[in-house]
Amino acid sequence: MQILILGGTAQLGRAVGSAAVRAGHDVTALARGKSGEVPEGVRHVVGDRDTGGLGAVRGTTWDAVIEVASQPGRVRQAVAEVEARHWVYVSSVNVYASVDGATDESAALVEPLEADSMSGPEEYGAAKVACERAVLDGVGSDRVLVVRPGLIGGPEDGTDRSSYWPYRMSHPVERRVLMPDAVSQPVQLLDVRDLAEWLVVCMGQGVTGVVDAVGEETTLGEVLAESAALANEVPEPVVVDAQWLAEQGVNPWMGPRSLPLWLPGEMAGMMRRSGVAARELGLRHRPLRDTLRAALADAQRRGDRPWAAGLEWKDERDLIARARESGRRR
Template identity: 45%
Template sequence: MKILVLGGTAWLGRTVAREALRRGHDVTCLARGSAPAPDGATFVRADRDEDDGLAPVSGADWDAVVDVSRQPGQVRRAVRDLRTAHYVFVSTGNVYAAFDALEQDEDSPQRAPLDGDVMEDMETYGEAKVACETAVLGSGATATVIRSGLIGGPGDWSGRTGYWPWRFAHPVADEVVVPDDPDFPTAMVDVRDLAAWVVTLVEDRTGGVFNATGATTRLGDVLALAAEVGGSGATPRPVPLDRLTELGIDNWMGPASLPLWISDPEWRGFATLDTTRAREAGLVLRPLRETLTDALAFEESRPEGDERRAGLTDVDERRVLDATG
């Protein structure tokens, strides 16, 4: 098949392109060129923010287009300018209007679409993706929309899925700071499993809207597995939620944060999704241990200066341990 990946040089898009190449497809990656395309792919340098940015590929007939953009204008121009039999758009669970319930399905209420072509900041990420979905579903081609949960595994630049095995592998003491909320519901999908499923959807030309993430798993169970993967023998030190707040520790992502966890009860179901449709359509997930093991290997291989965007530094870890001992 002749597949155009809009992107194809960053994490998920690159993994999709590599999987499609592995299966023998003809892959073209269109991107600005901040990173190289996978070996074997045709690379087209272009700026999708330009109105005619897709001109280099708009004259071809594509069997499928795979798009991961968060900018509605980019997606609208792609729908307008590209000739394809099948359009796969990777969206997000952030499109849903509320997150107080666990494992909501694809028919749950959504946010209003972003009014405009440009998402200015992450505060409107969900609304921007809704606008992108609307464009794709109205394209006239067979369309697939994948509402992904947290993507994890090797290459996770954010560190959300690699932090816990890394911290247990590199403790500053014999205990590791964790939130005292072991029943918090977590879920993640390995980037390689998501990419493989994207290519399968392309090959089968499967249309529809699908949630995609891993099995709902207690935070306490994830931490126990991360400790085993880390292998240092350090054990968790649960810290009450109000004490973490007093000490300036945030949740989910960002400086001085504890990943995979959100303290606000209205967001308790944020990470979880009902994936019945996706599993029926061929989504296959590897064991969580493998994802955490390979995320740790990625963390260990980070080049100097490439710092994760989640978790506690050694200084913050020691500060919390000293304050709660």
């Protein structure tokens, strides 16, 4: 098949490119090249979609197009200008109006964004709804697969949500590790390689529909234990409660000064989505440890680039000392 990736230089787009090349397809990726390089075997068409870059991929009827953009204007333009027999749009579980867990694709969505682009990350879910509609309405639902991933991790995780814990547990000197008292919190971590391989199979089979794609349900405790198992020496957990962490200004989930993957309160429902439909369509999961091992290896290869999530060593050391003094350590 002739496959076009609109994207292809960041985590998922690169993984799809590699998987599609391995499966014997002829793969082209359109991107500026700012996020990275395309993988080996993928033809890179360098172009900026905001300044007419799509022109270079017009004139071919692609067997399949996979679009990862989140700006509705870009997606509308692609649907209008690019010809393909089958479209795959990569959306997100952020399209859902509620974070109540254990629901499926029939759950209510947020209202779509009307503007062509988001004015901030808080509009991400609305933008994804608008992008989905642009593809479904513009191409026709009989030729479109919309996939709504949950948390994606493993290699090349630019958010560091899946790399933080294995990297932290493997630190050769800082054996004490600050952790939230939330071992039973649900986690669904989807390995980017599993998602990419499955998307390529879906393209080959012309699968259509709207499907959530989430990792198998596990717990934060399991992620911490599997991360510790990858370390050469046994880490020493320093477990503190959520309220104390909030008082210290430590953020949950992601970003600077955070304890990644930790979702206090009702937000934890975000990682309890039903993955039944995707499983029925063939999505399979490798063991959690493989995903964490790959994220760790990748982070170790990367060296000293600033972390997108987690705590700085010195900050963590200070927090551990304060937790001991305040008696808030569990």
